[in-house]
Amino acid sequence: MTRDPMTPDERPFALVHDVGGRLGLAAVDAAAEAAGLQPGLPLADGRALAPNLATAALRPAEDARALARLAAWCSRYTPWSAVDPAAGGLGGGLGGGLGGGPGAGAGILLDVTGCAGLFGGEAALLGDLVTRLGRLGFTARAALADTIGAAWAVARFATDAGTPWRVVPPEGARAALAPLPPAALRLPPAAAELLERLGLRRIDALAGLPPETLEPRFGPELAGRLRQAWGEAPEVLSPLVPVPPLLARRVLAEPIVTAEALACGLDALAVELCRHLEAVQRGARRLELTVYRVDGGLRRLALGTSRPSRDPEHLKRLFAGQLERIDPGFGIEVMTLAAPLSERLTALQLVLGPAGMGRGADRGAGRGRRAGDDLAGLAGLVDRLEARLGPGRVFRQDPFESHLPERAARRVPALAPGDPAPWRRGRPRPLRLLGPPEAIEAVALLPDHPPARFRWRRVRHRVVRAEGPERIAPEWWLDDPDRAGAPARDYFRVEDEAGRRYWLYRAGGRWFLHGLFG
Amino acid sequence: MTAGRERPVKPGLEALRARIGRLERGGAAPRVLPLGAPALDARLPGGGLALGALHEVEGARAEWDDGVAAGFCLALVAPLAAALDGPLLWIARRPDLYGGGLAALGLDPARFVFVRADGDRDVLWAMEEGLRCAALGAVVGEVGELAPTAGRRLQLAAEASGVTAFLLRRRFAPARLAEPPGVASTRWRVAPLPSGPAPLEDLPGRPRWRVELRRCRGAAPGDFLVEWNDASGGIALAAALRDGPLAAQPAAGGGARLAG
Numbered sequence: 222m223t224r225d226p227m228t229p230d231e232r233p234f235a236l237v238h239d240v241g242g243r244l245g246l247a248a249v250d251a252a253a254e255a256a257g258l259q260p261g262l263p264l265a266d267g268r269a270l271a272p273n274l275a276t277a278a279l280r281p282a283e284d285a286r287a288l289a290r291l292a293a294w295c296s297r298y299t300p301w302s303a304v305d306p307a308a309g310g311l312g313g314g315l316g317g318g319l320g321g322g323p324g325a326g327a328g329i330l331l332d333v334t335g336c337a338g339l340f341g342g343e344a345a346l347l348g349d350l351v352t353r354l355g356r357l358g359f360t361a362r363a364a365l366a367d368t369i370g371a372a373w374a375v376a377r378f379a380t381d382a383g384t385p386w387r388v389v390p391p392e393g394a395r396a397a398l399a400p401l402p403p404a405a406l407r408l409p410p411a412a413a414e415l416l417e418r419l420g421l422r423r424i425d426a427l428a429g430l431p432p433e434t435l436e437p438r439f440g441p442e443l444a445g446r447l448r449q450a451w452g453e454a455p456e457v458l459s460p461l462v463p464v465p466p467l468l469a470r471r472v473l474a475e476p477i478v479t480a481e482a483l484a485c486g487l488d489a490l491a492v493e494l495c496r497h498l499e500a501v502q503r504g505a506r507r508l509e510l511t512v513y514r515v516d517g518g519l520r521r522l523a524l525g526t527s528r529p530s531r532d533p534e535h536l537k538r539l540f541a542g543q544l545e546r547i548d549p550g551f552g553i554e555v556m557t558l559a560a561p562l563s564e565r566l567t568a569l570q571l572v573l574g575p576a577g578m579g580r581g582a583d584r585g586a587g588r589g590r591r592a593g594d595d596l597a598g599l600a601g602l603v604d605r606l607e608a609r610l611g612p613g614r615v616f617r618q619d620p621f622e623s624h625l626p627e628r629a630a631r632r633v634p635a636l637a638p639g640d641p642a643p644w645r646r647g648r649p650r651p652l653r654l655l656g657p658p659e660a661i662e663a664v665a666l667l668p669d670h671p672p673a674r675f676r677w678r679r680v681r682h683r684v685v686r687a688e689g690p691e692r693i694a695p696e697w698w699l700d701d702p703d704r705a706g707a708p709a710r711d712y713f714r715v716e717d718e719a720g721r722r723y724w725l726y727r728a729g730g731r732w733f734l735h736g737l738f739g
Numbered sequence: 740m741t742a743g744r745e746r747p748v749k750p751g752l753e754a755l756r757a758r759i760g761r762l763e764r765g766g767a768a769p770r771v772l773p774l775g776a777p778a779l780d781a782r783l784p785g786g787g788l789a790l791g792a793l794h795e796v797e798g799a800r801a802e803w804d805d806g807v808a809a810g811f812c813l814a815l816v817a818p819l820a821a822a823l824d825g826p827l828l829w830i831a832r833r834p835d836l837y838g839g840g841l842a843a844l845g846l847d848p849a850r851f852v853f854v855r856a857d858g859d860r861d862v863l864w865a866m867e868e869g870l871r872c873a874a875l876g877a878v879v880g881e882v883g884e885l886a887p888t889a890g891r892r893l894q895l896a897a898e899a900s901g902v903t904a905f906l907l908r909r910r911f912a913p914a915r916l917a918e919p920p921g922v923a924s925t926r927w928r929v930a931p932l933p934s935g936p937a938p939l940e941d942l943p944g945r946p947r948w949r950v951e952l953r954r955c956r957g958a959a960p961g962d963f964l965v966e967w968n969d970a971s972g973g974i975a976l977a978a979a980l981r982d983g984p985l986a987a988q989p990a991a992g993g994g995a996r997l998a999g
Binding site for chain 2: 601605687
């Protein structure tokens with residue numbers, strides 16, 4: 222696959238890179254190739270051959286990213302798409318594949334098993350793929366075969382500008398491979414060259430050799446690649462995206478741009494996904510909405526739910542307010558909704574709901590139905606809030622075994638089962654606890670006494686009543702050096718002349734304000 | 740301020756009010772919850788705090804110090820929490836309400852579900868979402884500024900679901916403009932008062948507030964002195980002293996204290 226540099230003129234074009242201190246050609250386009258340029262040539266020689274040569278620097282990292290994006294774009298055809306590891310090693314992405322003869326060129330592998338029917342057949346799928354890539358500015362060659370090896374070889378060595386794509390019929394891999402050169406077997410250049418020198422110019426010549434002699438003579442790679450191409454050895458594609466087993470997909474008749482139209486598409490997807498979920502008695506815990514744009518971009522929205530759910534209304538509401546964030550570009554033509562994470566959810570669970578959540582637990586059995594409804598409603602609420610505000614924004618506080626007040630309350634997910642541990646009572650604790658305690662200026666009449674007056678946020682307060690001290694020692698048994706070395710705190714609850722109450726402490730001779738009472 | 744007490748009650752007018760109220764609510768009787776302080780409840784229409792409505796609480800001081808207002812807001816929420824099932828949603832930009840403090844007041848911190856929102860807009864949005872969920876006991880939101888339309892939306896959402904909403908005004912900067920008249924059912928302004936008697940002379944006693952009922956649908960405004968009551972184990976507005984110049988009133992611990 223090669224990317225058209227989109228230069229307005231017909232000047233030969235090459236990508237250059239630094240080779241041992243001087244610039245060399247990394248890849249050349251068709252015009253440059255016609256002028257006699259080859260990858261590997263020093264730039265000075267290239268300029269001598271083609272004085273009007275246009276150049277750009279090779280940026281392998283960007284090429285790799287672009288290729289990965291393109292592989293993601295290909296998931297419009299199948300969820301199994303991946304950057305071809307063999308070609309990536311050869312040329313380093315798209316730039317490396319700019320021209321450079323057969324065998325070069327970055328590649329993307331798609332497993333379209335069972336997908337071709339959606340596009341009107343295998344040939345139509347390939348045609349669609351090549352045409353669309355062409356519209357995006359890529360010169361692509363494509364082949365479809367029983368094995369990765371055969372498709373790879375045919376796409377690179379049995380296509381030309383006239384027939385840029387080819388479908389190898391089922392069981393036809395051996396025949397299709399026969400006339401191709403050994404380089405089509407995804408071999409390192411040195412190995413391919415060796416075979417060439419030995420006169421083994423066609424794969425059927427290799428096939429004629431006794432298989433047991435191949436490995437000792439040419440190393441394990443050739444034999445392995447040959448078996449893979451013929452389909453005798455398994456080869457699996459490691460897909461870019463782990464395949465979500467639960468997925469609803471919608472190809473739109475016309476590209477859409479408005480949020481209303483998106484919401485409409487989402488409606489249908491949610492209903493379909495929930496039907497899939499119901500069939501396997503599961504509920505979604507994570508949802509991914511992917512839209513494929515006309516210009517080849519894709520946008521993904523991922524959301525979590527606090528409880529497994531397969532209520533289409535609930536799933537839809539989660540995305541409400543988020544759809545506006547999707548930039549439709551020039552239009553969206555395909556939408557998918559997947560549940561990459563799901564949990565078992567039976568019909569009975571939907572009715573009853575798990576016990577938990579504060580007082581929901583001790584309701585009578587006769588009210589189970591209502592408690593279940595309430596919990597479902599609550600879970601829906603928590604999901605909607607977290608979908609918009611961010612994960613972890615909805616929480617409860619559970620007591621934690623610690624003397625330090627800031628550690629004694631711990632944030633837990635809102636719907637986590639309640640902690641039976643009781644809160645410590647009987648000690649004054651403020652209604653609001655300041656994040657970090659704020660340093661204040663305070664004057665105490667005697668060393669161990671509460672302050673007589675203090676100043677907090679530029680306002681003076683005269684202490685009228687006070688209670689304390691309550692000594693809270695640092696938790697020296699913990700490994701945290703900050704905490705273990707901290708001085709003990711002497712807490713006072715004080716009331717000023719107006720009746721406002723504060724929680725102050727003294728630590729190491731300095732005063733801090735830590736909380737406010739009601 | 741004394742107008743409300745002096746005004747003779749006309750039975751016909753009261754009946755008409757009740758009828759209009761029923762019509763407005765689609766035939767259902769208004770749901771109210773007594774706060775536990777008879778003097779205060781007598782002032783509120785129907786004898787208690789309206790459920791399924793919006794109530795607004797603000798501190799008297801402009802500077803940032805809302806332990807006081809939050810304390811009184813909890814005093815309003817507490818009877819609701821005791822009477823109703825369901826969690827209490829507390830939405831704030833800075834969720835610094837402390838579980839240990841709630842427990843110290845005799846509330847169950849496990850009932851509270853906290854939400855951290857990024858700004859007033861998100862707080863109001865989260866409140867509206869919460870008000871649609873009938874499983875909640877109450878929704879409390881801490882906001883700085885409030886547009887009249889936002890208040891109206893909350894009031895309508897509360898009426899629709901029957902969940903009671905509390906707006907706790909938390910100003911991060913002093914208000915510059917005069918507040919437009921709110922749409923809330925009740926609006927309270929809270930100032931601290933020196934605390935009630937304690938077992939020892941110099942210790943802080945029960946919290947007390949001077950509460951101004953600035954606006955109340957269907958009732959006249961008034962001033963009250965109220966006290967937190969934890970002696971009975973539960974929470975209630977313990978004592979209320981109605982109307983009149985505050986200076987002329989005896990201390991809340993004296994004979995004029997109304998039983999809670």
